[in-house]
Amino acid sequence: MLEILRPGVQTTVQDLGRHGLRHLGIAQSGALDAPALRLGNRLLGNTDDCAALEIVLGPVEIRFHRDGWLALTGADFSATLDGQPLWCGWRWPYRSGQCLRLNGTRHGMRAYLAVDGGIDVPQVLGARATDLKAGFGGHHGRALQAGDQLPQGSAANLARRLGAGHPAWTPAIRALPGPEYHEFSAAAQAALWSQPWTVSSHSNRMGYRLQGPELAREHGGELLSHGVLPGVVQVPPNGQPIVLLADAQTTGGYPRIACVIEADLWKLAQARPGSELQFLACDAATARAALRQQQAELKRLDWSMQYGH
Amino acid sequence: MENTLDHGEASFYLMGERAAIVHSMPPATLSCQRRIWWLADVLRTRQRYLDIVPGMNNLTVVFDPLGCDGDALLAELAGLWQQADSAVLEPRRVEIPVHYGGDAGPDLAEVSRHSGLSEDEVIATHSGTDYVVFFLGFQPGFAYMGGLPEQLATPRRAEPRLSVPAGSVGIGGSQTGIYPAASPGGWQLIGRSDTPLFDPQRAQPSLLLPGDSVRFVPQGAHHA
Missing domain, CATH: 2.40.100.10 (Cyclophilin-like)
Known part of the structure; x- marks a missing residue:
């Protein structure tokens, strides 16, 4: 379980969104930086449809209530775990009771916090993404508030820290x-x-x-x-x-x-x-070709995780 | 533009790398919309596409650009369009109880003034008509309906409301519709319904679907 201590500007549960329902007026929702969400899930061995937290600016504080692994992707928010710095683009072990702090950023807008097993809120219309406008999905259809507690899927059996390259942002x-x-x-x-x-x-x-x-x-x-x-x-x-x-x-x-x-x-x-x-x-x-290249980068990460360096 | 097929009354083109569009020239008609519904149904059975979205006399087909060739899809759409008979499916009839006027319909007086009809005549006219759901959009379960009697057409409000209550029945230009959820909106509100129009927990979350025939049923006396 994750506990939100400080929610930041707008922290929401997001996955890859809802598809096949646009004819009913249902928006896609889901992570705005989808490659960052995918990367976080891959680093943890999660399936692509696992939900994570999309965090807009900081500061955000989150307490863990079991041992496990996390991955930070997207914008680098100068994160710390009980005061120890964590690099963006890497997976890290955490222990029950530890507090993750995302301080904020000078570059970029959105960080993604993926956890082993994913954020296990119920699926609504085939996805866990928050539809903020219509008010469903995610955690009660809204952005997270202090005190919210989020269920987590099963813990992963991971052994070592691991990082992956991010594409560089350009205008x-x-x-x-x-x-x-x-x-x-x-x-x-x-x-x-x-x-x-x-x-x-x-x-x-x-x-x-x-x-x-x-x-x-x-x-x-x-x-x-x-x-x-x-x-x-x-x-x-x-x-x-x-x-x-x-x-x-x-x-x-x-x-x-x-x-x-x-x-x-x-x-x-x-x-x-x-x-x-x-x-x-x-x-x-x-x-x-650009889409194919993004897929190839994820494949390469899968191989390097499977066969070492 | 490139990748455009022109068939007189309809054109077929790509939008970005992952959508194809069938677009019929205005003015919009119900018979053309029936062809759009037919085309949407046929494409759904082929199970190759990610989203099939009817608009007003147009259809947007979303596909996986790495698994589907856009130009081949355009040719498929053009071929199907030629076959599209406007076969009239037996429409589902949906009745929606509405409380007209008073707090539920704060713009009933404005519609009455604009149309020159009394408020009771506005209610009788609005509820005495069968409407057709052309397509859904704007918000989950929001039905764009055709069939509003011309005399009820009323321009949108100059200042949109910041929040229109869920269930509000409104008139915007020559269209009428119901807001499934509270949202900002500029339509003239003439009544409100308690009927849930959208429930994400239902297997079919939207009460109204394209092709439905809708009738509004006045509830109780209105208090102008």
């Missing part, structure tokens, strides 16, 4: 032109790829609002409501783009100027308000 976000890309002015199309975009403070798990030159749409009328996905870049009438993320609603009506590739969505999750992003045009083949 380059690869995207494909969206269905309405050609309805935007030539100036808007050029600005999308050439200008820096500042992350607005009104960004959250539903979407990242970006500030920059106004993107004007020249042709095309009002759109009928259509399905949208995490990664879709909508442009509302104010001309300032919004990149949809895991908690975004399932349908929308704004023109779609671009679609961020799945392999780069984690970079948005780790971009802080006020930081600048740059869109890079790419094609579907590049998007697939």
Whole structure:
């Protein structure tokens, strides 16, 4: 069992989210930095569908109530276990009664705490992810509060500390032109790829609002409501783009100027308000190659864990 | 744009690396939506796709980009669209009891003023019509319904409410619908229902599904 002593800005139970339910209006939810969640689970020998904690900024304090192993991934929050520093990207043993403190970060936005056996909250609609907007899943459908106690799955039989490389965050976000890309002015199309975009403070798990030159749409009328996905870049009438993320609603009506590739969505999750992003045009083949590369890195980790170094 | 197939009244294109879209040209019609439902049902039986999401006269199919070829899917969609008869399935009929007016429907007076009908006439008109669920979106179990009598169409509120209570029945432009959960919202609220529209613990969590025929049934006397 885990006990939350200090919850931080927004700590939620997340897994890889809900799939196959968008036609019922049910959002995906799940970790915004999915590669970080996967890495944490792999380090502990957990299955990919295990839930972990997504922690937005610090400081956060958590007490353990059994012996086991933890992994910290995502942003480096200068964590300590009873005062001893823990490296991000590694798995560490903990003992019952010990206190984990995540102090916070100067770079990145979200840390992931995975524990052996996963956070064992009940599955709702096929996932343990918290749907904050609809109020179900995770721990009672809400962000964690001081005093919350979370059940844990079975302890793992692990022997040694182990670390894995993280991909380095860069402000380059690869995207494909969206269905309405050609309805935007030539100036808007050029600005999308050439200008820096500042992350607005009104960004959250539903979407990242970006500030920059106004993107004007020249042709095309009002759109009928259509399905949208995490990664879709909508442009509302104010001309300032919004990149949809895991908690975004399932349908929308704004023109779609671009679609961020799945392999780069984690970079948005780790971009802080006020930081600048740059869109890079790419094609579907590049998007697939980037996904394949992420999978290959996880495979390599599995092999190195199985066969030693 | 590239990867677009054009078939006159419908087009087929990719969105990002993992979604394909069937898009029919406006204006939206019920007969086109029936083809969308038919197409969604057929694709579901093929069990190759991650999500199949009907919109208003369009369909979004989400696929695994490493396990499925987007261009082949576009060709599959175009082929099926040609076969799509708008075979009318026998719609499920769903009745939803509604308390109109008073605290439950604070904008009934505004809809009455805008339509030129009395409040009782607004209620009689709104509850005397069969609505069709076109698709779900916005929030879990939220049904976009067609069939609102033209005279009841009322613009959205200039200032959206920060919180609309769960079960609120509203009119937004030419659409009507019910909020399954409390949320911010800009529709004109004319009543409220106690019927649970979404329950994540149920095997079928949404009460309303695309294709359903919906009737609102006034409960008790309203207190304007």
